[in-house]
Amino acid sequence: MDFSSLNPVAMIVLLVGAATPILLAALGELVVEKSGVLNLGVEGMMIIGAVTGFIVATETASPYAGMLGSMVGGALVAMIFGFLTQFLRSNQVATGLALTLFGLGLAALLGGDYNGIKPPPTPRLNIEGLSDLPIVGELLFSYDPVIYFSIFLVAAVWYFLNRTRGGLILRACGENHDAAHSLGYNVVMIRFGAIMFGGACAGLGGAYVSLIRVPQWTEGMTAGIGWIALAIVVFASWKPWRAILGAYLFGGITILQLSLQALGISISAAYLSMTPYIVTIVVLVIMSADRKRASLNAPACLGRSFHASN
């Protein structure tokens, strides 16, 4: 076997591409969970984003319109979840599962006519001089705009959660919704907003898969990365900066196993394809094993629905 065909620079570029959809979805879910809501429908919102983004992009011939469309699509299906859990007080776990099952079906239905089409290409950053630099240009200045946006979003979410009043209120809802309510904050509406933000982020993550990473529409193309994004939130201990670390780690594993498959290593491709999921389990175990620390980081009201007693 010839390992010299593995180009480290090219692999890092691929890694970032594989990690970005997970990072976007994880960031959205992180905000949702910080507000005290557990939305297990990330996979469903991502696949809806993938298909709506793809449809809008091919119909308008603009990848950016597609990305906007994917955010709207993700936020719209997230609204169903928000309405059920916040206003009708349904069980969050069950409703999240319903969102995933429904989203996978609806996406397959919507995307039926779009199989095998190429979406309009998304241009990569090209700065005269900078992007042409050897190695550095490729590693830092030649990505598509969504990747830069995802990094910006990490910083923005961190700033919002930790440095603004709005973030403080949102976290209060997640830590103690009764206290937030008694201070006069509308817990239900704040959570509803967070859920929609989470849907938009997951939707954009999905569109990144169908418009840039693959780029094509196929049924069930998100292949569980929505669930991996949920695990990344746990891995990140609900801290935005650590979500980058988690997402890039998983991007790295995905690219490594794909490269090994391409090299024709004697292990069956099916075994290599398992690795990202197995690593997710291992990481979850490591992060959860220290019960004290895990419960210190998790929002105290996570998954509990709020009743204002009147």
Add this chain to the structure above:
Amino acid sequence: MLRLEPRQKASNMMLYFTPLIAVALTMVVGGALFAMLGINPFDAIWIIFFDPFLDSFNLSQLFIKAAPLILIAIGLSLGFRAGVWNIGAEGQFIMGALVGGATGLALWGMEGWWILPFMAIMGAVGGFAWAMIPAILKIRFNANEILVSLMLVYVAQNLLSAMVIGPLRDPDGFNFPESRSFSRNDATELPMIFEPLGLHVGGVVALIALAGAFILLQRHSLGFNIKLTGDSPRAARFAGVNPSIIIAVCLGISGALAGLAGLFELTGPAGKLTTNFPVGYGFTAIIVAFLGRLHPVGILLAGVVLAGTFIGGENAQFMLQLPSAAVRVFQGMLLFFLLAVEILISYRIRFSKGAS
């Protein structure tokens, strides 16, 4: 303005009516969806919801589809009652078929009445072992069982494809990625018990499991502890219920039943292991469990209804050119409506003027 008013006590009537309301709402909204797709909604609803129970050919398929759904949903319902969320039944279903199927292949050529029961036991063991992974990781390391059991579905799917192109491939099969046919071999073929309803041995086992779950929940202290853990974890702890045991029991039973369902699917309707073997019963069973309100009798009815939508959906595919995904949208919608109308059990809707 609409206002929600808490009821003094949970409405018994609504407890039974909410699934019916959810089905009715699904038909209405689903019908609107069909109309948008340019399909006559009345034809579609008739074919999906009513025809499966009226036509003798469709009836002969009914329990073939209902048996795995019921068998899996029974196990899941125990966990859901206790707040143990096994959503990886699809993976346990695959592992049951893989382990049971491998056992059958190891014994290939032998004859005897004991082969199929032995395969069934091994199938249950396979599903059980796969479900024990999230159970042990939850008990020992506090890892979220939802994510772990779901990740294991993808692992099981990949393991299945590795097996059918590798060790379990049919040596006389011209290199196709599939195993030998279990249903074309006397020793491993699942016997049909009642042809007109499609009730094979797996269906009978599902009915026995229903009865077992009923007795467990109504008459046994373990069933009481399961319900108690779900309703009030703190009270359960004070009463001396060991949460680790509840987690292990719930995941173990649901894994074993899902594994059994996989083995029955393999030796009956599917016939052989292929990469297309899993068709999503493990996920649809989640809807069955909720539609049946986590009650054994309800699960029987819900399993039959969802099995009907599978059959009706297939018929609508070639009669009305309905896309195959439409049925999955239907099923997802059903679960949404079910969760939405559940509020009617503990609240009533009041119309009031002005702001409240």
